[in-house]
Amino acid sequence: MAVKSIAERLAQKQREISVSEFFERNKHILGFDSLTRALITSVKEGVENSLDAAEEAGILPDLYVELEKLSRNEYKVIIEDNGPGIIKRVVPKIFGKLLYGSRFHSLRQARGAQGIGISAVVMYAQLTTGRPAKIRTKVKEQDVAYEIELMLDTKKNKPQKVRDDFVVWDKEHGTRFEAIVRGRYVSGKQSVYEYLRATAIVNPHARIEYKSPNGEHVIFERATDELPMPTKEIRPHPYGIELGMLMKMAKYTKNIKMVSFLKTEFERISYRVAREICEKAEIPQDMKPKRLNLEQGRAILKAIKKVKIMSPPTDCLSPIGERLIRKGLKNVLGDLKPEFYCPPVTREASVFAGNPFAVEVGIVYGGDIPADQQVEVLRYANRVPLLYHQGGCALTVGLEQVDWRRYGLEQRGGRGLPFGPAIILVHLASTKVPFTSEAKDAVANIALITEEIKRGLMACGRKLRTHLNKRKKRAKTQEKFEIVQKILPEIATKSAGIIHREVPNLDRTITKIMDVIWIDESVEFSKKRHRVTIDVYNYTPTAKKLTLHAIIPNGNLDMDSVNPKPSEVKDSGKVTWTLKRIPSSKKEEISFTLSGLDSDDYDETELYVSGINPKFIIGAEPLPGDWDIEVREFKRLEVDEAPEADETPAEEVDYDEVDEELEEDSYGEQQESEAY
């Protein structure tokens, strides 16, 4: 009998658990696991919503963030934006209900998509201080703002109005969020300031004003007026669709024919492709999708793999772009006076489990960046900084897989976080960032993603290496040069005086000693134009001819400003000059102007030479692939610095890895993450 009573007793205890009660009890899962972090999370959720809203409305975001200390471990959090505002009717649910939102069901790049964030803050506030959250919001065509104080009924997961009202607000449109939470305020790493600073870097189009509890008042000014490219919503891509999902879609579709179902509900499926799939799956094209049975479903998935289908469109993504990353970095890190902003790299978009994603990386080097510690890593997902769980995050893993010793940074054993005066930025943009938890602080360790990050960083690293080499070479020669220039003439004058001869011309001697072609560049910015001057000195004893190539931002070159006339101008932005004859110890000057760029956008030209043995050249790299003998020779010289060639094997290996996974996991499931 004991057993019966048990089975009954257990049955009686079975109960439904409200999602908000669940998270109320597990608030640490949402990023409220410590007082310090709770405060950051509260700000974070508000800021993300504000940025998303403004951008979707095509408005340049203008944010005001304030933390006010009310009592020990109790703070008022204020986030105000100039977004479109929120229609009265949906305000309560947006702030007072977990799992309610506009972006969850749409495949597009957005900061928030879970419908948890901001209402979780409301819940945390009432849990820890018992106080309701206050929201004030105004849409353009209302002359008054709607203001509501609400709480979250965690038993029902429903908003609970405390009071609401219409109030005058001297603001065209926008939303203001206020909550009183238990928290602890800290400065330094993993602080609210740190979070906002990091946010400003990848959102150069946003202006963020911040008042700290200690009364500090920081403003991250807008660095550009360009809004991020608005992202399009896409349908699921047939690759990586799970069988169960297909069955569900077939069951709920409004389409009455299989072909139209496939064409309209999936990305990249034309009628032709749809018919092909049906044929291969041996399913009548006009069959009712609702009739689809499991075996047929499997057949379709198999067929999809056999049919050639374009990879998903990438206009659902809006990467920051190389120019704006650079802008953002300069705008925020300017006071570190870095020696070199490595031209950032934005990788081509690719796909995991049917989700398009693109990786962007940037490196800032030297200046006042501390040299004796591990590099600072700025991790981002969909323009949101990730401050926690650095270790377990795919973005870090990718970075640690690069052998940074090749690119001029210290690294024990060629694995792990490198040491040196550098800040490394990694941004993942995707329609679906696979976060490891609702707190969204780390990305699941998916092979394809770490792979892309690794490639991007290697490309960026090569540019860093080039810069460091150039610098080294220049410095060496400069020294030599100065000595020769100073001492020789003196000796000459002295000795000439002694033997009563006139001072001989030393050019040939000097050039004999130097035996280099010195390429110098200066960039000036005035009247909205960059004036670039390139001097090519021939410090060799003989006349030299060479071909100079400059890579110039497309479309910004004022053609008629170019002097001398280039021998070739490629659409790619490659401009070529053939310098027929530069006499020994003479120089040739090349100049041109660029327009339509901000002062920050341009400070160094990528220069290459061809038609001459690169070993003579200081200040430019040999044009890849050209001047075979010398290039080969050149490579032999530099082999210890592992030129591109050396990296191919590594890359091939990686490819295999990936392919293997594709095969193994049938595209959908490339998510081997035992590692993390």
Place this chain on the structure above:
Amino acid sequence: MAVKSIAERLAQKQREISVSEFFERNKHILGFDSLTRALITSVKEGVENSLDAAEEAGILPDLYVELEKLSRNEYKVIIEDNGPGIIKRVVPKIFGKLLYGSRFHSLRQARGAQGIGISAVVMYAQLTTGRPAKIRTKVKEQDVAYEIELMLDTKKNKPQKVRDDFVVWDKEHGTRFEAIVRGRYVSGKQSVYEYLRATAIVNPHARIEYKSPNGEHVIFERATDELPMPTKEIRPHPYGIELGMLMKMAKYTKNIKMVSFLKTEFERISYRVAREICEKAEIPQDMKPKRLNLEQGRAILKAIKKVKIMSPPTDCLSPIGERLIRKGLKNVLGDLKPEFYCPPVTREASVFAGNPFAVEVGIVYGGDIPADQQVEVLRYANRVPLLYHQGGCALTVGLEQVDWRRYGLEQRGGRGLPFGPAIILVHLASTKVPFTSEAKDAVANIALITEEIKRGLMACGRKLRTHLNKRKKRAKTQEKFEIVQKILPEIATKSAGIIHREVPNLDRTITKIMDVIWIDESVEFSKKRHRVTIDVYNYTPTAKKLTLHAIIPNGNLDMDSVNPKPSEVKDSGKVTWTLKRIPSSKKEEISFTLSGLDSDDYDETELYVSGINPKFIIGAEPLPGDWDIEVREFKRLEVDEAPEADETPAEEVDYDEVDEELEEDSYGEQQESEAY
């Protein structure tokens, strides 16, 4: 106008997100982030439910787990138990609805409490293979079993019956779960086998049978018939209660007076205490709780901190216990023939944020355990093995904070995972394990918990060190001994022969050279009894007296078997013999028998000596605190091996740390987890 349309458009897109749709899209959060792991998770959730159910019904668990390969990356998962079975009416929701369960609202130690696990498996199965799960269950007093095939309607988060029926099942009671999932089967670390093996260690009362897809057939036999102590459900403890929670409880309580509300709804609050709280909070004792306003709520929390309140009862916890941990380890790791099972340590229960928790640790050393790699760590929470996220887990963090070099393991810089032939077990038992995500694979980094783990491991480590020292000393002396014993007599006989004298008695010479007191122990098990014999040889040139102390498991000693009669027997299990006079080169024998223990339970006696200079002693430790001069001398001798004394400073520091947090965070929030 653009803006308006936006605000409207955004509003129209706002939608409710079903919790199951949320997790369907974020299945990686539930532990389905890779094919390999998905398979383990599916087994894990089933096994945990089975163990919980059987234990709650007071049944010794008998589990059958089978994986059957159906096609590439497709497996049938079968978990069958002998639990009490499930009442028909609740079956669908338990398996077909997320956030539905019996343990979420009760404060007690249990494996599952979220009400997500098993229904998540059902959801994953239908998502990846489109197949329903099949459940068969029988309660004792039904002669037939109820069988149902169901799916989970993720749009509504509701069970969806495919078919059900009553079937004959030749089983008294129990439940069988079958699901067909996409997964990948691996062996080795982080495999299903690994998970079951780890489960068997901390559940020695369970019998687990396992059939792998490759047809291997493993049985982890039951190592004990003792069920874990059933855990009592407790009410929330006033410490660490959040203001919002208090207000909520006051609002929903059935009590009509403040005092009765406090007394009946919280742990450890008597009427006296309740009245004291009301006084200090200046609240009328008979006030209606529903009337409680925010200020009064705050006042009560303040008052609670000022009033002395017992810490929560710990019968809501059921630690495994030192004896059973040892049993479990031996039962499963036996084939590694470890040289030493460090007596496990179960720490006193303590409290974080109002939740009681207890830490248990054990160390297995030597034998066939690989010596040249990092130690294997077995992490457990409420008897469930944790296989992923080792790095970010509080249990690992605590272990890494111990300076293992003190206890005979290699460790770079005295931090991080040590190297050596050891397996370290860490178990956290709590009414609320703060997992970092729903996948329950890591514990949030809470200072109080890591602290407890550190202490436990240090205590265990000291025992390891003692063992290693004993072994070293013995080995050295043994060697010396054998040489002396062999060579001296030969020399003596030879020389005696030459000078025609009879062979002299060498005892004095030998003892002069040895000058030690050698304590040897042998333990035999026969007729359900352990017979222990302790020989004390005096290999010093003079007669010696000493006091020998043995620590013997309480209540197992057959008093009249003890010979010679002890001079003292403490309840603590400390038995003392005063050995008045052992002549040089003679031995004293001590023997006794223990009953009521299994053969495995006892294999070495903790021996201490006093009343003699410990430097003479081989095979026992000096009784702590005794024989001051010698002990001090002894400490000086061993100072490099950092005896207990050396650890105090470290511990004091930790105390401060903790206290600081108490102060800082007002008991409730000791959750500084920036680290992880």
